[in-house]
Amino acid sequence: MKKLAFLLSFFPLISTASDYSCEQEFNWLKKTFENNDAGFQYALSQKGEKNYLEHNKASLKAIKNADDISDCHQKLQQWLLFFREGHIGLSLNVKKESNASVHNFNKTEFQKYLNNKTKEDIEGIWRLPSYTVGLKKEGSNYNGYVIDSTNSKWQPGQLKLILNEENDGTYKATYYMADHSIRHVDSVDFIDQNHLSLGNNWLTLSRQNPKEESKAEVLQYVQLMESKTPLVKRLSKETALLRIPSFSYTDKKHIDTVIRDNLETILNTENLIIDIRGNGGGSDISYEEILPIIYTNPIRNVGVEFLSTPLNNSRMLKFIDDENFSDDDKKWAKEGYKTLQQRPGQFVNLDAQSVSVKKLENVNPLPKKVGILIDESNGSTAEQFLLAAKQSYKVKLLGAPTRGVLDISNMHQVDSPSKNLTLHYSLSKSLRIPEMTIDGKGIQPDFYLDSSIPAYQWVSYTRGMLEEM
Structure with a gap:
């Protein structure tokens, strides 16, 4: 699958609500989502059409009693939650009364x-x-x-x-x-x-x-969690730590730089801890420089298929005109648009094969053991990284199950006719479905770190385990 950086802003253009009809907003939302979201039919097959009809009936009743546009927005968000938790959303583009009062605090x-x-x-x-x-x-x-x-x-x-x-x-x-x-x-x-x-x-x-x-251990943990940029830290002679707070496309250059500047240290250290706790995802290309460090054998990646609709396909046209994309990426988007337009209403695999295999020439002797710290905030691209990383014989995952928001992905957005709302929905469905689903379950750690091990001790616990193995 072609790897592009899909940048999504949830900071809407603010307007003021004039006349609006919550029922009209609902009808637009329902029709747009049903016709364009790549996960709609899958959710319907899992939850049943009868339950969906009942959900619509209850939602419409609640919507008719909405007090104002903010209340309407909340009720419409509840309607969306029927389908899934991740890669879905509804923004309110109406300026609300702010909490601007100044209190007498001395x-x-x-x-x-x-x-x-x-x-x-x-x-x-x-x-x-x-x-x-x-x-x-x-x-x-x-x-x-x-x-x-x-x-x-x-x-x-x-x-x-x-x-x-x-x-x-x-x-x-x-x-x-x-x-x-x-x-x-x-x-x-x-x-x-x-x-x-x-x-x-x-x-x-x-x-x-x-x-x-x-304690020093707590201060180190706070430093790692507060850091907005990647960092490398030597924990001992045998163990180094790589902290990656985000795989955002804008962070790729920072990730690549910190790896390049510390590569000699990493490749001359017995153990490596990669801490991605709190990393909610971003772009697949942001973790490309990490894979050669932990690589041991070919990495298989199951692709996705895109739902072809006029609205969905229009995103490819935006990519073609986007100056931030390379000529190769624009070529991929142009060819993809042509393919999608030929198969309206169908799911389309834009790659030559359903499964790609990444083969690298070298296997680095060090690090020998890699522990990746994960938690329930890891989703989307962070989970895609874990699916690739855990195929290495060197890698073990430690922590808690991830969020489980990967199967339905590649987000797009569209404004309602009134401009009061913006729907964020998904264009693609993983070809892993239904045999190996991640949504709703997450990726399980090899070593579950239960609540008796405080989060600030996860690094020292992992270091001790790796150095004793």
């Missing part, structure tokens, strides 16, 4: 209050990328007020996040993004007394001026 008084506390808890002054916030308990919530910000859209005293304690003692969070839009976070983990992780390493908060310093 940093000096809050610091005095903290100094008088005998024990540190969630209350405190915390750092996160671009912000410093004061987390203060008010009622049953911990409210995080901005103290400092490098983002001009945020002022001191504005509410940045809320931590809500659930009945079982766990926490959920409401986080206000850079543009003041809301993101609901279902998991808040306490790494230690000085560090909080929101959304499984999506965001890390670090306590400012803690009374008791964190």
Whole structure:
């Protein structure tokens, strides 16, 4: 399969909602998705047409009672979740009222209050990328007020996040993004007394001026999770670590550079740990320079087939006119468009064969053993990388099952006629279906690291295992 960088922006053009009909939006969404999404018929075959009809009936009833465009958007999102969790989405392009109120939060008084506390808890002054916030308990919530910000859209005293304690003692969070839009976070983990992780390493908060310093192991973990760019770190004489936070196409040059600059170290070290925790995917070409390091035998890759429709095929025309694509890529898109147009309504394999085999000339003697750290945030291209990597005799996967969002892929987007909504859907279906599906199950680790091993200990645990093997 031809490897292109499919760049998808979920930052919609903001407009204001005028007259709209939620029922009309639903009819457009339903028709567009049914006719164009590559996973629609597969989901229908798995869940049954009767269940789908009942789902439509219930959704239409709920939609007719939508209070406003935001409520309509949420109800339409619920309709989409019937089909799958990944490679699907619905953006709202209407400017919503922001959380811009400035509260009476006094940093000096809050610091005095903290100094008088005998024990540190969630209350405190915390750092996160671009912000410093004061987390203060008010009622049953911990409210995080901005103290400092490098983002001009945020002022001191504005509410940045809320931590809500659930009945079982766990926490959920409401986080206000850079543009003041809301993101609901279902998991808040306490790494230690000085560090909080929101959304499984999506965001890390670090306590400012803690009374008791964190362990070196914790600080290393936070550094790895906070890093937005790849890095290489020597852990011992026998083991090196390669951290890859994203396979985004824009990160390819950084991945290639860090590998090139540290290749001598990697190829002269007995063991290698590749940490891709939190890596949600990107572009297949971003991991191409990693494969030769871990390669032992030919790598088989099962391809995909594209659903041919006028809307879907129009993406190829955009590629042809895109200056970011090479001449070879444009040629592939031009030939692909011609092939797709000849078979409307059908699934089309644009490659000569259903399975490609990647053969390399050299097998590097070192590293001898490779441990790849994985978690439930790994999806899409990250899972495609794992399917390739685990074919090497050197490689073992450690951690937790991945997210399972790979079988239906290659996303496209289209605006509704009203421009209020943007549908993000998928164009291709894996030829692994139905024999080897990933969606809903994920890729399983060779060594499951259970909850008794804290996430900050996964690197040291893996290092110890590799060095003892």
